[in-house]
Amino acid sequence: MAAGQANRLPEGGRIDRSRPLRFSFNGKSYAGYAGDTLASALLANGVSLVGRSFKLRRPRGIVGGGAEEPNAVMQLGEGAAARPNLLATQVELEPGLAARGTRGWPSTRFDIGAALDGFGRILGAGFYYKTFKYPRAWWKLYEHVIRRAAGFGKAPDSPDPDRYEHRNAHCDVLVAGGGPAGLMAALMAARAGARVILADDDVEFGGSLLVGGDAIDGIPAMDWVARVVAELRQMPDCRLLSRGTVFGYHDHNFLTIAQRCVRESDIAAQDQARRPVAERLWRVRAKRVVLAQGAFERPLVFCNNDRPGVMLATAVSGYIRRHAVLPGRRAVVFTNNDSAYRTAIDLAGAGAEVAAIVDSRPGGAGAIEQRVKELGIPVLPGHVVSDVSGRRRVRGAGIARWTGEPWSTVEITLRIDCDLVAVSGGFSPAVHLHSQAGGKLEWSESQLCFLPAEARQSHDSAGAGNGRQSTGDCLADGLRAGTAATVELGLSRPEIEIPATEEVPAAPIEALWRVPAVKDADRCPKQFIDFQNDATVADIRLAVREGYRNVEHVKRYTALGFGTDQGKLGNINGMAILADALGKPIPEVGTTTFRPAYTPVRFGTVAGESVGELYDPVRKTALHEWHEAAGAPMEAVGQWHRPWYFPRGGEDLHAAVARECLAVRNSVGIMDASTLGKIDVRGPDAVNFLERVYTHNVGRMKPGRCAYGILLGEDGMVMDDGVMARLAEDRFYLTTTTGGAAHVLDWLEKWLQTEWPELEVYLTSLTEQFSTLAVAGPNSRKLLEKLGCDIPLDRESFPFMHVRTATLAGIPVSLFRVGFSGELAFEINIGSQFALDLWRKLMDAGREFDITPYGTETMHVLRAEKGFVIVGHDTDGSVTPVDLGMNWLLSREKDFLGKRSLARPDCLREDRKQLVGLLSRDGCTVIPEGAQLIERTGQATPVPMCGHVTSSYPSASLGHPIALALVTGGRGRKGETLFAASPGREPTAVEIVSPAFYDPGGERQHV
């Protein structure tokens, strides 16, 4: 079954040879083993071509071994389970896994766009910006074609079936990265008694030890790792998260970790409804953070350095040692530092022929050079690989003498046949999280990399991520960081010795940012910096010639570091070349900004459980079940679900609303108004306080009185409205809009606490404790009387705009003679536990009046017929009470919030938009809400607009449609004709009228 894996070594590696499995890539079936990544399995099968480059469509192979991989971007699954944008280097191989390359059309191997490569000279930096500009009308077409050609895989076509969850955690020390440094730091902190979380994005802990691995403390490195991990697992307060990527370092030591929980095959085997959690988002608040995420190896920048078969040296070592895969038979190793010599040894040990180590440094390597020479590997110090041949696979390397002049031209002095070029241009610490946390970076001239410097939050870097290179130095640095954390936390320090390792003195790295070619830098074959986005040395130089100076601008112009890998591979090389082109030192050019996420995170992981029913809380009134049983469609009003209308026998919205409106106008209707905000205000200073925030004269209200009140912001704009009732000398009851309840309470509290703390007033929300049943219509009084009320309800005893406590059908209630329909009406406030009972009794008693439950739509129509506004529907944040014609509500005798603003010049403008009514001239057209109002039809664009429609409904009571609108200087324009314009419709001629369409004198509610 495992046959066909031509590049699989006969023994070794951390794969499980007892568990062979099959997978497919681009529809072809291959064999691999458990423990493989998709990348290692592809390499084992000799698949060297995995994708096409973004712009030029050049054939590309696997370059790296982890998060830095730019080329092997894969698509897994189909339909709802489609997962784009996964790196083959990070995908665990699964039985039956079906992967596709995401780039290349019609296929990776035969890509039509590959012809573009020939036009490389034209397709330089900014090509799209410069070319696809004219004519402007074609922009959409250009975008469509370019996006289709670009293609980074396919998004799922229906909702994600996977389950995700969020978990909050707190710890003393969070260690990001489980390599030698991270393990030592975690061990120190855990032994000191700290609560520790250790997270690593790999399947196994060990980091570089998984691929390197000299002995530690006299035992094989991975045995040492197993020993440490076993000890950590036993600690009660230590949590180990493998497959957990710390991807965000946010304010105040808050970090986010995406943890893959189960393998794809496990998910597939499960019942859809009871799937295990696929991925978990950890939200961690840590007292102290140790960043030990290691370093990324840099490629070297020479001609055609993107050819399949050019790979990072450490990645080559990793495939050999961890996956028992030999990526090539005859290799050239090209380096400017000592590290790649180990890869040469690994290659030789695995049976490959190492044709040469090409080392730019004239003096060659340190002590390790001797070991290489003992293996018979030739070393060419003071030489570089200037070019490679081959298209779909490297065939040979062109070697030149290195003069130390990166922009000179050279001659190829030697050609070596090979199918693998392992390159190492040095290491860049993974400073991403350090930078996200606001930490500074410092350029090291000796190590040629940015090192984490001053930290802004409570964090520390350790190991390769802190510029340490040997395993021994990483172990020591991790111990140091762990010790520093325990000291910071005030914990005792256990004695831990630095584990013993065998150290080989290394020779220093040499700067080699661009390898000279046979032609100058702008005419030689392409020298790639960012493989995913096809950004080359020539592109960066072109950007500089065209005037770009800032690294952030060059990034956007050349797309350097723009890809899903976010420049993990190429950014530092790019910045060094930019610095050279600008004639500045590298630290002056600086880096681009590091932002979360460190690696791509699934949308599902970010959403967690907050999908579907759990997306947002739903608030239901005490009568919700009755409404549902009555078949009422629900309308979402903020988080509340309110019945929209109550259809009878197949009625549509329009028919039901017309019937409900007429029932209220002619007999009696009943509505659940429980979602209105309700605030209890009490205290000796309650009047004083409310005088300051409401615009009317609150003090004049006698106990038992109700008043319509509006709240203004300090800017004079209407913020909320509602009925206010004075229940006693020192006690008021306020209602607010449904959507404004929480805001109004917060806002009142803010004034009380921050501005007027001397006032003794107490505010309590009663929104959910009380339900409000609105009974409206000429028969409403009769209905309550029939039900049995212990107080007289006649006009004289209980006039309009008054409140009484009463007993209704034996239940204690507050009765408000207020309404929003303009009819004789009562609002019954009742403890929510009694609401359903009373509602049923009202329905029973109301049968003789054909009592009609009505929903929010009828409520809207009824109030619009009366010209009553709904704050937030007919107003936005730019409407004053004067604009609404509510001058009568504004006290002249006192100050109130927002009053001074009403005298600002802008609020006094004659041409402010004012509330008016509109009637369609034809008497039948319902104008769309939101329609713009214009003076005349047939004007050239842009047509001057003089208002907009805020509410519009057919009115059954009136027999014609009505609308409310805000019109420039509208109150003085009654009788004028305007046109209501909205897209896709003929403008409608409308007449400006008073907004009070129905019973303008208000007689009906005073009966």
Place this chain on the structure above:
Amino acid sequence: MLLIECPWCGPRAETEFSHGGEAGITRPANPDALSDAEWADYLFYRSNPRGAHRELWNHARGCRRWFVVERDTVTNRIAGSFRLDEALPVPASAAGKQAEQGD
């Protein structure tokens, strides 16, 4: 996500709080006596400093109390939380002004 110390409840996650803008803006005693420019200054203009900033926060999903937080607008570092009825330490404005000039 910030970790904010409520003077009554202790340190809690930012999601429990709502932000109320710059602290120390006092409503004028007699707004009618102010010119339009003076009223506009109270209504619209804020110091928006780079550095130390005293601002109001409300423990909206907790004790519902308003209080003052001194936060560095560059680093988000919080120097302290103060109840509204306690005397604030020496205004940060002195130090803040120096920093502004330094920029």
